[in-house]
Amino acid sequence: EAGVAQSPRYKIIEKRQSVAFWCNPISGHATLYWYQQILGQGPKLLIQFQNNGVVDDSQLPKDRFSAERLKGVDSTLKIQPAKLEDSAVYLCASSPGQGRYGYTFGSGTRLTVV
């Protein structure tokens, strides 16, 4: 089966600019996750979707971050305006159910804010 696709792979932007990341999960996976991984740290959950509904966005900085999952398939994560501390790898993952058997991750987008 095809894996979780993410794009772009790298992105460099200036602070206060906006950026968007795209994720296409494994076909049939109902649950989609966006994680932020700052250098030297473990991934931190930003938002979790079940189909096209949000089930957890408690750690999403909603003043600047937004995410949507259209038709319960693809998802986009947006940052506007970006700050220096947003520099990180943004990982997308999916699971068929609620993740009891683990997630399948994409290769992530490395964002550098200068």
Next chain:
Amino acid sequence: AQTVTQSQPEMSVQEAETVTLSCTYDTSESDYYLFWYKQPPSRQMILVIRQEAYKQQNATENRFSVNFQKAAKSFSLKISDSQLGDAAMYFCAYRRLNSGGYQKVTFGTGTKLQVIP
């Protein structure tokens, strides 16, 4: 809140030798899941092994096995016959058992494993 601690930022092992990566976690739950993920330089997190807390038997996947000590809240990963391709960041992770809602996975800070030829 659940926390996952990996006290070894870096480890090294000779090729073909055995290495053990440590993980401890804090929880008040009795039923949960534990995972080890591998993240090579390609950045893609790959599930290595999974353990259900209610199972006393330690999980094993080929050269990878765990030592699950529930009372001590310890979940170490043993890699036998280490190969160059095992070099990566390894993350320990915890997830509560379903209780009618959606449960997120909490990751540790990772251990960087170097394999020496």
